[in-house]
Amino acid sequence: MSNLMSGAKMLLECLVREGVDCFFGYPGGVTLPFYDAMYDHHIRHILVRHEENACFAAEGYARATGKVGVCCATSGPGATNLITGLVDSMMDSIPIVAITGQVSTKLIGSDAFQEADTFGITRSCTKHNFLVKTLAELPQIVHEAFYIAASGRPGPVLVDVPKDVFQAQGHYAPVTSIHLPGYKVFTEGHTGQIKRAAQMIWDAERPWVYAGGGIIAAGASQELRELAEIVDMPVVCTLMGLGGLPAEHPNFVSMPGMHGSYAANMGMSNCDVMIALGVRFDDRVTGRISAFAPHAKVIHVDIDPAEIGKNRAPDLPIVGDVKRVLERLNKVLAEATAERKAKNAAARKAWFAQVRTWKQEFPLAPSYSDTEIKPQHLMAEIDRLSGGQAIVCSDVGQHQMWAAQLIRFNEPRLWINSGGLGSMGFGLPSAIGAQFARPDKLVFAVVGDGGFQMSIPELATVANYGLPIKIVVMNNGYLGMVRQWQELFYNNRLSAVELDCFPDAEKLAGAYGFKGRTIDKPYELAGALEAAMREPGPYLLNVKVSPYENVYPMIPAGAAINEMVMGPPEPVAVPK
Amino acid sequence: MLQVISLLLENKPGALMRVTGVLTARGYNIDTLTVARTLDPELSRMTIVVDIDPVLRAQVIKQMNKLVNVLQAVDLTEAPAVCRELVLVRVRAPLEMRTAILKEAEIFKARVIDSSTEGFALEATDDPEKLDEFIQVMRSYGDIEVIRSGAVAMSLEVKKLRLQPPVATPSAPRDANGASPARREQDTAVEVTEEN
Numbered sequence: 001m002s003n004l005m006s007g008a009k010m011l012l013e014c015l016v017r018e019g020v021d022c023f024f025g026y027p028g029g030v031t032l033p034f035y036d037a038m039y040d041h042h043i044r045h046i047l048v049r050h051e052e053n054a055c056f057a058a059e060g061y062a063r064a065t066g067k068v069g070v071c072c073a074t075s076g077p078g079a080t081n082l083i084t085g086l087v088d089s090m091m092d093s094i095p096i097v098a099i100t101g102q103v104s105t106k107l108i109g110s111d112a113f114q115e116a117d118t119f120g121i122t123r124s125c126t127k128h129n130f131l132v133k134t135l136a137e138l139p140q141i142v143h144e145a146f147y148i149a150a151s152g153r154p155g156p157v158l159v160d161v162p163k164d165v166f167q168a169q170g171h172y173a174p175v176t177s178i179h180l181p182g183y184k185v186f187t188e189g190h191t192g193q194i195k196r197a198a199q200m201i202w203d204a205e206r207p208w209v210y211a212g213g214g215i216i217a218a219g220a221s222q223e224l225r226e227l228a229e230i231v232d233m234p235v236v237c238t239l240m241g242l243g244g245l246p247a248e249h250p251n252f253v254s255m256p257g258m259h260g261s262y263a264a265n266m267g268m269s270n271c272d273v274m275i276a277l278g279v280r281f282d283d284r285v286t287g288r289i290s291a292f293a294p295h296a297k298v299i300h301v302d303i304d305p306a307e308i309g310k311n312r313a314p315d316l317p318i319v320g321d322v323k324r325v326l327e328r329l330n331k332v333l334a335e336a337t338a339e340r341k342a343k344n345a346a347a348r349k350a351w352f353a354q355v356r357t358w359k360q361e362f363p364l365a366p367s368y369s370d371t372e373i374k375p376q377h378l379m380a381e382i383d384r385l386s387g388g389q390a391i392v393c394s395d396v397g398q399h400q401m402w403a404a405q406l407i408r409f410n411e412p413r414l415w416i417n418s419g420g421l422g423s424m425g426f427g428l429p430s431a432i433g434a435q436f437a438r439p440d441k442l443v444f445a446v447v448g449d450g451g452f453q454m455s456i457p458e459l460a461t462v463a464n465y466g467l468p469i470k471i472v473v474m475n476n477g478y479l480g481m482v483r484q485w486q487e488l489f490y491n492n493r494l495s496a497v498e499l500d501c502f503p504d505a506e507k508l509a510g511a512y513g514f515k516g517r518t519i520d521k522p523y524e525l526a527g528a529l530e531a532a533m534r535e536p537g538p539y540l541l542n543v544k545v546s547p548y549e550n551v552y553p554m555i556p557a558g559a560a561i562n563e564m565v566m567g568p569p570e571p572v573a574v575p576k
Numbered sequence: 577m578l579q580v581i582s583l584l585l586e587n588k589p590g591a592l593m594r595v596t597g598v599l600t601a602r603g604y605n606i607d608t609l610t611v612a613r614t615l616d617p618e619l620s621r622m623t624i625v626v627d628i629d630p631v632l633r634a635q636v637i638k639q640m641n642k643l644v645n646v647l648q649a650v651d652l653t654e655a656p657a658v659c660r661e662l663v664l665v666r667v668r669a670p671l672e673m674r675t676a677i678l679k680e681a682e683i684f685k686a687r688v689i690d691s692s693t694e695g696f697a698l699e700a701t702d703d704p705e706k707l708d709e710f711i712q713v714m715r716s717y718g719d720i721e722v723i724r725s726g727a728v729a730m731s732l733e734v735k736k737l738r739l740q741p742p743v744a745t746p747s748a749p750r751d752a753n754g755a756s757p758a759r760r761e762q763d764t765a766v767e768v769t770e771e772n
Contacts, residue, residue, distance in 0.1 A: 017746050119590060124597050128644045131589070143745040148644060179742040182586060182647040306638035 003173070007135045008037035008166040011099070014142035015043060017174065020070050022046055022436055024054040024061070028074020029114055030101035033166035046436060046465065049457035051078050053429035055085020056455075059094050060393060060433025063416045064441075066219065068095040068149050069433065075101045076114030079160070080121065084423055086156045087125040091420025092240060093217055095154035097145050098126075104164040105133060118160045127155030135168040139175045147178055152185040153304040154217055186303065189320030189328065197299045197316055198332040200273050202340050205347035206295075207233040208271030210256065210285075213240030213419070214278010214302060214322045216412045223326035224277065225249065230333050233348065234355045236264045238285055240419045241278070243409035247388055253355060254364055257285040258555045259401040262362035262564060265555070267355050268293055269562040276300045278322045281311035282420070291560030301325050362553070362566065364405045372546045373522050375399060375474055379406035381529050382444060382472065390442040391416060391434050395427030395451030398480035401551045403446050425454030428471065432458060435467045442470070442533070449475040449502050456508075462538045463512040470532045473542045475502060476549065484550045489557075505542035516540035578704060580652040580659060580729045581637060583622040584737070587613055591645040595622060598639045604628050608661075608704075608726030619647065623728045625704070648737055656732040661704045662725040667714050669695035677717055684710040 005013075011034065015023070022044035027035045038045050048054045051073040058069030069089075073082050079100040089096045103112040119131040128148050130141045138161070145157040201207055215224050215237070221244050228235045228251040236256040237244045245252045256264035268274070274296040279285070286292040289311055300307075300314035301322050308317040318325055366380035379402045386392065388410035394400045394417040409415045416434055418426040431445035447455075452473050462469055483497040509516025514537050519528045525543065532539040553564040585591050592611060599606060607625040614621050628636060633651060640649035652659070665686070669677050677696060681688065686700035700710050704727050714720050 019746065120593070123590065123593055124601060129590075147743060147745075175745050176747070177742045177744050179740075180644055181739040183644045183740050184641065184738065185740065304642070306635065306642050308638075310635060 003171050004169055005172050006033065006037060006166065007138055007161070007168050007170070008034040009041075010135070010138055010170070010172050011142060011161065011166070012037055012041050012043055013172060013174075014139050015070065018143070018146045019067065022061075023070035023072060024048050024057040024433065025072030025099075026051050026054055026074070026078060028076075028078045028101060030075045030103055030163040031072065031078075031166070033163065034072070034099075034101065034161075037166075045072075046432075046461070048429065048432070048461050051081035052084050052425070053432075053455060053458050053461075055082045055096065055098065056088070056423070056426050056429035057433035057436075058096050058098075059085060059089050059092075059426075060416055060430030061437040062089075062094050062096060062433075063092075063430070064391060064413050064434040064437040066095075066217075066413065067437075068097055068146055070097050070099070072099045073101070074114065075103055075118065076116045078114075079116055079118040082158075083122070083125055084421075086122060086158065088418050088421040088423045088426065089156040090125055090127065092418070093154050093213060094156070095149040096156035097142075097149050098122075098156060098158040100158060100160050101166070102131070102160045102162040105162045106164070108162065118158070122158045122160075125156070126158045127153075129158040129160065131160045132162065132165050135165050135170045138165060139172065140178060143175050144178050144180060148180070148183065152183075153302075186305065186319045187321040187324055189301070189318045189325035191328075193316060193318045194325060194329050195332055197275075197318060197329055198336065200297060200299060200316060201231055201275065201333060202336055202343065204271075204273035205344050206270060206272040206351040207231060207348065208267055208274050208296070209233060209235040210238070210268065210274055210276045210279055211235055211241045211244050212238040212277065212279030215241050215244035218278060218303070218321050218323040219412070220278070220323035220326055221245065221412045223323055223330060226330045227275075227326055227333070230330060231348070232352065234267055234352055236260070236267065238279060238282075238419075239404055239417065242404060242415040243412040246410040247408035248410055253359060255404050257282075257561070258287070259405065259551050259553065260285075260561075261359070261364045261405070262553055262566065263355055263358035265553070265561040265564055266358050269295075269560070271296050271351075274298045276302075276314070277326070278302060280307050283311075285561075286311065287555045287559055287561035287563070366406055369522060369546065371522070373520060373525055373543055375402050375476065375545045375549050376406060377522060378472070378474055378525065378543050378545060379403050379446075381525050382446065383407040384526075385529055385533060386442070386444070388414075390414065390444055391431075391438060392444045392446055393417070393427050393431035393434055395445075395447040396422045396424045396481075397448045397450060398476070398484065398549075398551050399446055399448045399474040401481075402474075424451040427451055428455040428458045428462070428469075431469045431471075432461055432465075432467060435469050436465075443468075445469050445471045447471065447473055448480065449473055449477065449499050450479045453499070453502075459508070459512045459540075463514055466537055468536060469538050470529075471538065471540045472529070472532075473505070473540070475542050475544050476547045477502070477544075478547060480549075481551070487550070488554075502542070505540050509538075509540040514538045514540070516542065518542040518544065520544035577653065578659065578727070579626050579628065579633060580657065580727065581624045581626065581633075581640070581649060582652050582657075582729055582731060583624070583640060583649045584614070584647040585620050585622060585643075586645040586647070587618050587620045588645055591620070591643075592622070594643050594645060595624075595640055598636055598643070599624075599626065602632075602636070604636070608724070610726040610728050621728075623726070625727050647739065648735070650731065650735065652729050652731055657729050658732065659703050659727050659729040660701055661707055661727045662699065662701045663707045663711065664689075664723045665698045665700070665711065665714050666721040667695050667698065668718050668720075673717055677714075680713055684713070686710065
């Protein structure tokens with residue numbers, strides 16, 4: 001059998017070897033040879049309606065499975081449209097391989113039609129990138145790209161392939177090994193440090209686990225659960241870490257941070273030992289960093305050495321894969337003498353009781369109204385129908401925070417959102433990726449009326465592939481989060497935040513050939529959501545909610561995290 | 577005090593841009609930068625002189641070490657190291673000042689590399705701070721033209737390089753579920769970091 005084939009075919013062979021079953025893309029001039037090779041190849045290409053959404057969909061796929069998500073775009077505008085998705089996956093450490101076409105090698109640098117310096121432009125928004133100059137190096141580069149994307153701290157890797165490399169013919173010899181001498185991955189964690197961590201934890205009177213996206217990326221949910229149970233201590237999961245510990249687990253507190261619960265933020269502020277696992281001490285979690293966790297000794301476990309001490313200098317750093325480190329830490333913790341475990345047991349118990357009291361005093365509870373649908377009511381209904389099991393892909397803004405506060409996630413990889421970058425328009429395309437990755441799962445795209453209108457073109461993709469995604473638009477007629485800040489910090493001068501002319505949902509969905517409905521009465525909500533779920537295909541439910549509701553608790557910018565604002569300011573009597 | 581970062585990196589297109597990108601992304605300026613091939617033609621040695629406070633410098637060096645093309649980035653600011661720079665100076669030397677200039681040049685161990693009725697071209701190699709003085713002295717003889725090479729530095733300690741060993745690619749198409757066979761597990765070949 002001859003193995004003479006084109007570069008395009010070779011690329012597909014490499015993707016197959018990397019276990020890619022489907023990828024998301026949009027064709028163009030220079031990727032014509034690649035798309036021609038796909039014509040009679042079994043690998044599945046999903047045609048989206050905008051390259052940005054190809055990258056978001058690949059992210060949804062990667063976030064729902066942990067596998068590398070793959071997207072593809074043509075040169076020039078195709079490649080530049082990927083940028084937001086690349087930065088997004090960079091910020092949230094999502095493994096992505098992006099393949100872009102490039103003009104032929106002899107034209108590079110000549111301002112050819114649809115040429116852009118993709119290699120240069122994407123340098124700062126990828127974990128690594130490649131420009132393939134010859135066919136000979138193509139297979140090697142593709143495997144390196146997948147390895148870099150998935151290993152260590154995951155991230156996006158871009159491979160820029162010129163048209164003539166796609167077209168060139170060569171003998172394909174499968175690559176058996178790759179060598180990246182400078183690519184350092186630290187997984188094991190220092191044994192001595194792990195032992196010291198165990199000592200610090202047993203010595204603690206007010207221990208606290210601050211778990212982040214690293215738990216999800218490493219697949220360390222089981223280990224996190226064991227850790228929490230061995231010591232019986234409270235755990236918060238960040239926006240990126242939700243589902244890392246089941247929401248119904250007795251040791252789970254809630255999400256911490258700017259819109260985290262009272263208990264979570266008070267716990268962060270008052271603990272004496274903080275076990276930070278796969279987190280980066282993001283400003284949305286820590287508030288004013290100088291006032292963050294002032295009494296705590298910090299144990300920081302992260303696979304990325306550059307995260308250690310970036311925002312908060314830890315008392316005990318451990319560089320390693322959080323799963324492996326926790327496996328060993330749990331073992332050391334469990335092997336401690338009964339005497340050692342008992343030493344501070346009473347103090348730990350009192351501490352946890354205090355945390356539970358805070359949780360009861362100020363719960364993250366939905367609010368209801370008889371006349372209008374409260375956004376929290378909407379999230380509570382989605383939570384009821386999901387039962388902690390559905391995949392929820394959210395956009396960015398107020399609805400994202402309410403969803404994170406009120407929807408339970410009992411498994412990792414159910415909660416999919418743009419955390420670090422906060423890219424509006426992420427919700428619908430990521431739901432497309434997630435539904436392709438998990439056809440067995442109920443997938444909600446919970447979006448705001450702002451973000452939804454950024455990704456409306458993807459309704460065509462949803463209809464095209466008959467994806468049974470339940471699109472729930474939390475429609476308050478505003479860019480709610482921006483309006484909330486204008487209200488609170490800009491003297492209520494509402495500037496460019498009102499979103500008029502939202503399309504009629506029934507007609508919009510109908511135009512794409514599926515069902516849609518708009519509701520605005522609280523009593524309609526449960527029934528409408530249930531009807532959407534009964535529908536075998538896609539469904540667009542436009543839920544008109546109270547327009548002026550704001551997200552609380554809230555830590556104002558620059559405040560410490562225990563300086564929460566628990567609710568809207570009391571109305572002030574206006575003197576006559 | 578001169579702040580010197582020394583890097584060993586792969587001699588590949590774009591590698592320089594990645595390293596400088598770590599600095600420019602934070603708005604830091606580069607005072608000098610030199611880069612050249614090492615004995616192994618696939619590697620380059622780069623020396624960067626910057627002005628960044630120590631905590632942030634440590635962060636920047638960590639970020640550089642993360643780059644796939646960078647084998648090692650170290651801070652030589654406080655470490656035992658030698659640092660040298662080359663300077664070319666063109667100085668106008670009317671007849672009555674020629675001897676004085678030559679004497680001065682000799683003190684700094686500068687060589688005359690060109691001499692004309694107009695003046696001299698001098699070459700000096702020394703540590704960068706010493707060259708500042710040399711340039712200062714030459715300026716006292718009138719307008720001069722100066723070109724500096726940027727510093728190169730060499731650590732006087734032997735630092736063990738930690739390199740990633742080769743890893744296997746997935747051997748065959750994966751099973752239908754796409755379960756990736758334990759790629760992550762292979763990372764463990766690398767030793768632990770140098771935490772204390």
